[in-house]
Amino acid sequence: MPEEKPVPASADVKNKVETLKKEDKPVADKIKAGHVHMSGCTGCEVAIADNYGGLLTVLDKYVDWVYDLTLADVRHIPKMDVALVEGSICIQDKISVDEIKETREKSAVVVALGGCACYGNITRFGRGGQPNQPQHESYVPIGDIIKVDAYIPGCAPTPQLIRNVVVMAYLLLKGTKEQQELAKKYLTPLMQLADRGTEACGCDLMYHIINQGLCMGCGSCAAACPVRAITHEYGKPNVNREMCIKCGACYAQCPRSFFNFDVMNEFEGIMELIDGALK
Amino acid sequence: MGTELGKYKLCVSARSADKEILKKAQDGGIVTQLFKYALEEGIIDGAIVSGPSDEPWRPRPFVATTVDDLMKSRGTRYNISPNVSFIKEATRSYGLDRIGIVGTPCQMQAVRKGQLYPVGLRDVPDKIALAIGIFCMENFPYQSIKQLVEDHAAMKLEAVKKMEIGKGKFWVYGERGQVVQLPLKVTHNYEQPGCHVCLDYVANLADVSTGSVGSPDGWSTVFVRTKNGDDIWSKAIAAGCFETKPIEQVKPGLELVSKLANEKITKNQKTVEERAKFGVNKALRNPYISPK
Ligand SMILES: Cc1cc2nc3c(=O)[nH]c(=O)nc-3n(C[C@H](O)[C@H](O)[C@H](O)COP(=O)(O)OP(=O)(O)OC[C@H]3O[C@@H](n4cnc5c(N)ncnc54)[C@H](O)[C@@H]3O)c2cc1C
Ligand code: SF4
Ligand code: SF4
Ligand code: SF4
Numbered sequence: 092m093p094e095e096k097p098v099p100a101s102a103d104v105k106n107k108v109e110t111l112k113k114e115d116k117p118v119a120d121k122i123k124a125g126h127v128h129m130s131g132c133t134g135c136e137v138a139i140a141d142n143y144g145g146l147l148t149v150l151d152k153y154v155d156w157v158y159d160l161t162l163a164d165v166r167h168i169p170k171m172d173v174a175l176v177e178g179s180i181c182i183q184d185k186i187s188v189d190e191i192k193e194t195r196e197k198s199a200v201v202v203a204l205g206g207c208a209c210y211g212n213i214t215r216f217g218r219g220g221q222p223n224q225p226q227h228e229s230y231v232p233i234g235d236i237i238k239v240d241a242y243i244p245g246c247a248p249t250p251q252l253i254r255n256v257v258v259m260a261y262l263l264l265k266g267t268k269e270q271q272e273l274a275k276k277y278l279t280p281l282m283q284l285a286d287r288g289t290e291a292c293g294c295d296l297m298y299h300i301i302n303q304g305l306c307m308g309c310g311s312c313a314a315a316c317p318v319r320a321i322t323h324e325y326g327k328p329n330v331n332r333e334m335c336i337k338c339g340a341c342y343a344q345c346p347r348s349f350f351n352f353d354v355m356n357e358f359e360g361i362m363e364l365i366d367g368a369l370k
Numbered sequence: 371m372g373t374e375l376g377k378y379k380l381c382v383s384a385r386s387a388d389k390e391i392l393k394k395a396q397d398g399g400i401v402t403q404l405f406k407y408a409l410e411e412g413i414i415d416g417a418i419v420s421g422p423s424d425e426p427w428r429p430r431p432f433v434a435t436t437v438d439d440l441m442k443s444r445g446t447r448y449n450i451s452p453n454v455s456f457i458k459e460a461t462r463s464y465g466l467d468r469i470g471i472v473g474t475p476c477q478m479q480a481v482r483k484g485q486l487y488p489v490g491l492r493d494v495p496d497k498i499a500l501a502i503g504i505f506c507m508e509n510f511p512y513q514s515i516k517q518l519v520e521d522h523a524a525m526k527l528e529a530v531k532k533m534e535i536g537k538g539k540f541w542v543y544g545e546r547g548q549v550v551q552l553p554l555k556v557t558h559n560y561e562q563p564g565c566h567v568c569l570d571y572v573a574n575l576a577d578v579s580t581g582s583v584g585s586p587d588g589w590s591t592v593f594v595r596t597k598n599g600d601d602i603w604s605k606a607i608a609a610g611c612f613e614t615k616p617i618e619q620v621k622p623g624l625e626l627v628s629k630l631a632n633e634k635i636t637k638n639q640k641t642v643e644e645r646a647k648f649g650v651n652k653a654l655r656n657p658y659i660s661p662k
Contacts, residue, residue: 245490250492251492251493251494255486255487281487286662304564304645306563307562308450308452308509309454309455310480313452325512326449326450326512327450327511343490344484344490344491346479346657349657349660352569355482355486355575356574358575359597361486
């Protein structure tokens, strides 16, 4: 972290070039990433920003933030290593549909960021009729329109998961051979989640955990739910299905949805690695 | 001895130096004593523990912020206490910046997954200050404990002073001094199914983990695992919180812990494999491979 005041990513080009010159690492070592805003509430974007100093370190050392409607003065989707897409796609909105396809064409890796991009989340309940564009009524997760490489579920996704994934994505693309191995192992379940599908609900705990004889009553699901739809009755989760907004956090957080020992057993080293990377 | 005991920096037999704690502790009062020390030293702001509820022997997770609270949580209740359900709330309504949490090995797994993949656990990953794991062979639904005590041991739940699994039996101690033992063959039927795919006996992912097995009655076996655990444990030792004995000098010692750990892992690994061909060309899910 440089001592001087953080330079907003939208600063003019001259400024940017000067900042880059001062850095130890040439820009070529950074990965190019951006934030693509579809039908979301900007909560995911705020979650990125909520990494505070950590975000500045990320921008300083690892990531060239090349696209972001709110933060970067770039109008058209550029080529990127990693696109973080927030929000679902309204299929009646031609611009959204075109842009998500363009995002896919121009990005090596597309990550669905947050419940809406992964699973539709609260936008699943949209049924049109709202002012300005009442005909906009069908909102689908981005995985229904394009192939998605990895999910970061959650409503909002947490700053810490975003941080962990960004550090791992950097290591995957630019790290040593060993770091690449680790990053691959770390990212695998998030890729498998993307492969798994675009529907989520508190019911997943019934279908895929309890009905499968896997629940051990830890309570992670209840802790993860953003709307407190889950309580524990005699140790097992009970989902208030009226309250569930279909974000997918409970299932992804459950240790019995996925538990990759090769990564978890190294938790201490990985936490240190991430901590160190952000200093 | 291989990976069945997890990584650890040191292993000792220990008990709390505090007679008050020992009066109602399950074993050597390690959990309560270590949290008490951490709370008094400001290492944690509070701890998620499991205490009594409005039904006899039914545990209820709660956030302990005083030594009095901790004292209420002493002892093992052999049925599910979803301690991790409080992990985000502890940072919110309770305002903890440094959280202590106790739990079974699966709950320690949940805590570490929550740190590495905090999908719905905003701001939790950096606030876990002390995670204490307790050894665990299996756990039970509340109704199972009720049936074991009332139907099999013919005692009233309200009249039970202590329950314990040890020396190959399930022991029920009554308030009036009566002792009933049930063979584990009987209790096995009542275990929660999720335990049958569990591959961790001694809470490999805790900062410090403890259980009765391996040490004499009233003492506990303690594994100090992480740097953080080591730091807190050595300070607590320096402060005189614990009496300790080298694990090599106590009976039955580490060999028994290893043996039981291997038995559990082998048995449950087999269950995991059998699940892969449970139906006709249909598998039950395997969380260790993928979330699909
Ligand atoms: C379901 C279960 C199975 C166990 N199986 C074994 C075993 O096979 N071998 C072995 O050596 N030890 C086992 N233990 C651990 C043992 O019974 C003691 O809990 C442990 O030795 C700690 O004793 P202590 O005197 O240090 O703790 P104490 O100071 O008495 O404190 C006990 C702590 O345990 C917590 N606790 C109590 N019940 C639960 C629960 N249901 N879930 C989560 N936390 C709880 C309380 O919050 C309290 O903080 C098991 C514990 C449980 C809960
Ligand atoms: S997180 Fe999974 S294992 Fe834990 S209580 Fe919820 S459904 Fe059960
Ligand atoms: S129950 Fe809660 S965490 Fe699970 S999908 Fe519904 S809203 Fe999300
Ligand atoms: S046996 Fe495993 S899954 Fe069951 S309660 Fe103990 S640690 Fe959890």
